[in-house]
Amino acid sequence: MxxxxxxxxxxxxxxxxxxxxxxxxxxxxxxxxxxxxxxxxxxxxxxxxxxxxxxxxxxxxxxxHGLLQADEIRRIREKYGLSQVAFAKVLGLGDKTIARYENGSIADMAQNNLIELMKQPSNFRELLQKNRDKISKQDYENAMNNLETLRVKVTFSYTTDSNMVYNLRPNSPNSPEFWGDRYYA
CATH class of the missing domain: 3.10.20 (Ubiquitin-like (UB roll))
Structure with a gap:
């Protein structure tokens, strides 16, 4: 050098x-x-x-300051299968905002809190449905499919003494989280 x-x-x-x-x-x-x-x-x-x-x-x-790290933001976004731009649009942020945060820029507290709320699939689903017209149909369908893999599947069976046993498991064996909107098998 x-x-x-x-x-x-x-x-x-x-x-x-x-x-x-x-x-x-x-x-x-x-x-x-x-x-x-x-x-x-x-x-x-x-x-x-x-x-x-x-x-x-x-x-x-x-x-x-209790703010999300860049890799945490990336993991939240990737959980829903969206690009940085599509994820930003669902959240109501500027097109380049998520890219800046994933590349190391520091989010302000309000935007950090919004992104942190997206850890919970039910929160993300609400914003996704509200802002579906801001992203492509393909992005919307992709995000909805990813949300579906995060749902809890409830199965039940009976024991020999007629007690009902409930089993909770994700639709996808790789799903690390459970959330509401149960359905029964």
């Missing part, structure tokens, strides 16, 4: 240092990775490392 201090191409190494970043008016200290010149020891700007350091500071800020 080029070292501006040595004014030449040099060998570099990555060191771990403590750095403090201002995030929304708050000082966040992280263990950062910094590229250094092996000749003079000066820091050399490395876009990839600097971007990751900033994302690490944002993650700590979100954790301190």
């Amino acid at each position: 080029y070292c501006p201090n040595c004014n030449s191409e040099v060998l570099t190494e990555v060191k771990t240092v403590s750095e403090t970043y201002p995030v929304k008016g708050e000082e966040i200290t992280i263990t950062a990775k910094v590229r250094c010149c092996k000749n003079c020891g000066q820091d050399i700007w490395d876009e990839e490392l600097d971007e990751q350091n900033l994302l690490d500071a944002f993650a700590i800020y979100r954790q301190r």
